[in-house]
Amino acid sequence: MLKWVGSKQRFAHEIVSFFPARFERYFEPFLGSGAVLGTLAPARAVASDAFQPLMEIWQTLHADAEMLKRWYKDRWHTFANGDKVEAYERIKARYNDAANAADLLFLCRSCYGGVVRFRMADGFMSTPCGAHSPISPAAFSKRVDDWHRRTKGAEFCVMDYTEAMKAARRGDLVYCDPPYKETQSILYGAQRFRLEELFEAIAQCKARGVFVALSIDGTKRSGNRVCNVRIPPRLFEREVFVTCGRSMLRRFQMGGKTLEGEVVADRLLLTY
Numbered sequence: 001m002l003k004w005v006g007s008k009q010r011f012a013h014e015i016v017s018f019f020p021a022r023f024e025r026y027f028e029p030f031l032g033s034g035a036v037l038g039t040l041a042p043a044r045a046v047a048s049d050a051f052q053p054l055m056e057i058w059q060t061l062h063a064d065a066e067m068l069k070r071w072y073k074d075r076w077h078t079f080a081n082g083d084k085v086e087a088y089e090r091i092k093a094r095y096n097d098a099a100n101a102a103d104l105l106f107l108c109r110s111c112y113g114g115v116v117r118f119r120m121a122d123g124f125m126s127t128p129c130g131a132h133s134p135i136s137p138a139a140f141s142k143r144v145d146d147w148h149r150r151t152k153g154a155e156f157c158v159m160d161y162t163e164a165m166k167a168a169r170r171g172d173l174v175y176c177d178p179p180y181k182e183t184q185s186i187l188y189g190a191q192r193f194r195l196e197e198l199f200e201a202i203a204q205c206k207a208r209g210v211f212v213a214l215s216i217d218g219t220k221r222s223g224n225r226v227c228n229v230r231i232p233p234r235l236f237e238r239e240v241f242v243t244c245g246r247s248m249l250r251r252f253q254m255g256g257k258t259l260e261g262e263v264v265a266d267r268l269l270l271t272y
């Protein structure tokens, strides 16, 4: 439904395959476009993100799906029936004047490369108009209905991940996909994020009997790690490399030797 930087759409099925067979509630505290949530379609979930206009899109999906469709349709028609770039820039200027869910929704589907970029200092959205044609209102409506079904069990909240993770109890599962790369702070607006604090929150969850899965390295070629973070010893029980379609499982090793070859993979750490 949404286009989002760092979306896990391609890896979602495999990520889900490494979740525990049984758990109580599902938490996704760095929701973004919710690729993993939508793939898992859990019976009970708490889905959250610190980015307010984004969460308002999710909340509207359940409060009034028809309104979400209208938001898209109205903007799509203005866009398709006039000067596309000019219409896009008008929507972008309005968003930058007052951040809002309706404009963000259309911008993420129509901006260049689907990469909604925000300036760190003031959250200014700077991506130019994309060269592609954004999907039709009819196609968008179908996606809305589909995502509505898949995310029925979720409650959507604007929350810092620390708050969300504190609410997880024994037997719950938390999947974290944080903005781990320094460059990503540019992408998601002026949000404060420190990996060390996330490790601390994960340790507290683990101690309470909460299962935690963490995506950490983004898309990378194994053997050439994109980011070399120091992972606290004994926090994770397993490290899994998730690829588009196949995966390689191995014991977690400190200082982790990288896998041979040039497989594009996503790194997943598990506390269980």
Ligand SMILES: C[S@@+](CC[C@H](N)C(=O)[O-])C[C@H]1O[C@@H](n2cnc3c(N)ncnc32)[C@H](O)[C@@H]1O
Binding pocket: 004, 005, 006, 007, 008, 009, 029, 030, 031, 032, 033, 034, 035, 036, 048, 049, 050, 051, 159, 160, 161, 162, 177, 178, 179, 188, 191, 192, 193
């Ligand atoms: C890598 S993206 C998640 C992408 C998601 N897995 C998907 O499939 O689209 C990281 C998300 O974390 C959110 N974020 C950044 N700092 C946060 C914080 N302190 N608390 C909660 N969410 C935060 C950003 O708004 C962004 O949507």
